[in-house]
Amino acid sequence: MxxxxxxxxxxxxxxxxxxxxxxxxxxxxxxxxxxxxxxxxxxxxxxxxxxxxxxxxxxxxxxxxxxxxxxxxxxxxxxxxxxxxxxxxxxxxxxxxxxxxxxxxxxxxxxxxxxxxxxxxxxxxxxxxxxxxxxxxxxxxxxxxxxxxxxxxxxxxxxxxxxxxxxxxxxxxxxxxxxxxVPRLGALWSIPVPKNQARTGISDTLAPGGISKLVRSDKLAFRVRFDNDIPDRARLYWRGVVMSEFDGRQWSQADFFGPDQPVLDRLDEEGIVRLGEPVRYTLTMEPTQRR
Known part of the structure; x- marks a missing residue:
């Protein structure tokens, strides 16, 4: 048929x-x-x-x-x-x-x-x-x-x-x-491109509600090269940015935690108690298009 x-x-x-x-x-x-x-x-x-x-x-x-x-x-x-x-x-x-x-x-x-x-x-x-x-x-x-x-x-x-x-x-x-x-004409309309969207990672400021808009990303954040043997994974701890100032709209770093001077140089040496063996390493961050 x-x-x-x-x-x-x-x-x-x-x-x-x-x-x-x-x-x-x-x-x-x-x-x-x-x-x-x-x-x-x-x-x-x-x-x-x-x-x-x-x-x-x-x-x-x-x-x-x-x-x-x-x-x-x-x-x-x-x-x-x-x-x-x-x-x-x-x-x-x-x-x-x-x-x-x-x-x-x-x-x-x-x-x-x-x-x-x-x-x-x-x-x-x-x-x-x-x-x-x-x-x-x-x-x-x-x-x-x-x-x-x-x-x-x-x-x-x-x-x-x-x-x-x-x-x-x-x-x-x-x-x-x-x-x-053919000439390249500008778009008559546009939509948000995710490359500039907030992602999990380090930022300069944090506004209320911004966390709900974060997009989880598995991209590389930083690289670490240890001078000696690599410690156990359970011992690794990476401290993030401390935001202690709130202006009513967003959180930011205090002046004494600014980027111009290392944190340890701003603290009283007598108030620091060091435990365990020191671990020396070099940390290289991936570009975040921020300070």
Whole structure:
């Protein structure tokens, strides 16, 4: 029996799902865990639906997923006006759209969404490895676009990937010409970029409510080089900034704890009781864009 022309082929479905997984992997470190779990659920459901194990999800189930995403976003982010919450919303909507993909035109919309979502990575990072991952995602998305428009009788094949790379290579001269000729206009609108957002670490001041806006970061804070053997981890203690002054709006350091003079030089030597063996080390802090 001949299938209708609007129906998506197996090869097209495979590459669309792969493009979605590539986008999720590209933004894995920027997404909450529950968004990644939602993406895995949507992909798994589509695979099982293709194998005939489950039907298309009914509309009450999809409504529950949408409401759950809204609750998850509101609980994860204090405000949706930011790059990371908007990205999480975009990827969550991307995954939910997979559950409604029936026609070829739906798959084409998802491919275009893959291009846009992958390009957002360039806002988070401008390093070459990150850019190469974006290019790889573009190749997968273009392969999905080629597979969607091929014959539905064609089984799984890697042949569309070669055509996709040829298409992208052919477009390179036009891309370079547009990059060099077209003027760079300022954005008509903007959203907060997380690179200037408060993060866990050392700051000059601390305002009430600022702690709730901190974003936990696993980036390197400082390096330490010991002159002798490294002490046990249980003995290591790093003293932070002491903020003892409050002006009614924010906490800050007192003048005698300023950055111009070491703390020990400002204290009375007779009032210091030293215990144990001295530990000599050199501490090198990573740049924090602050004093």
């Amino acid at each position: 001949k299938r209708p022309d609007w129906q998506l082929s197996r090869n097209g479905l495979f590459w669309v799902l792969l493009a979605f997984l590539a986008v999720v992997g590209l933004h894995f470190t920027h997404l909450p865990v529950w968004v990644t779990a939602l993406a895995a659920l949507c992909v798994g459901w589509r695979v099982l639906e293709y194998r005939g194990a489950v039907p298309f999800p009914p509309w009450p189930f999809k409504v529950v997923l949408v409401l759950a995403c809204m609750v998850g976003l509101s609980m994860t982010y204090p405000s949706l006006l930011g790059l990371e919450p908007m990205l999480a919303m975009l990827v969550a909507g991307f995954g939910l759209k997979l559950l409604e993909m029936h026609h070829k035109r739906d798959a084409v919309v998802l491919v275009f969404l893959s291009y846009f979502t992958a390009a957002v990575q360039c806002v988070f990072s401008t390093e070459i490895p990150s850019f190469l991952l974006v290019v790889l995602t573009f190749v997968i998305a273009t392969t999905a676009l080629v597979s969607i428009n091929q014959s539905k009788a064609l089984g799984f094949s890697l042949r569309p990937s070669g055509m996709a790379m040829l298409m992208l290579a052919t477009s390179l001269p036009l891309m370079l010409a547009l990059f060099l000729v």
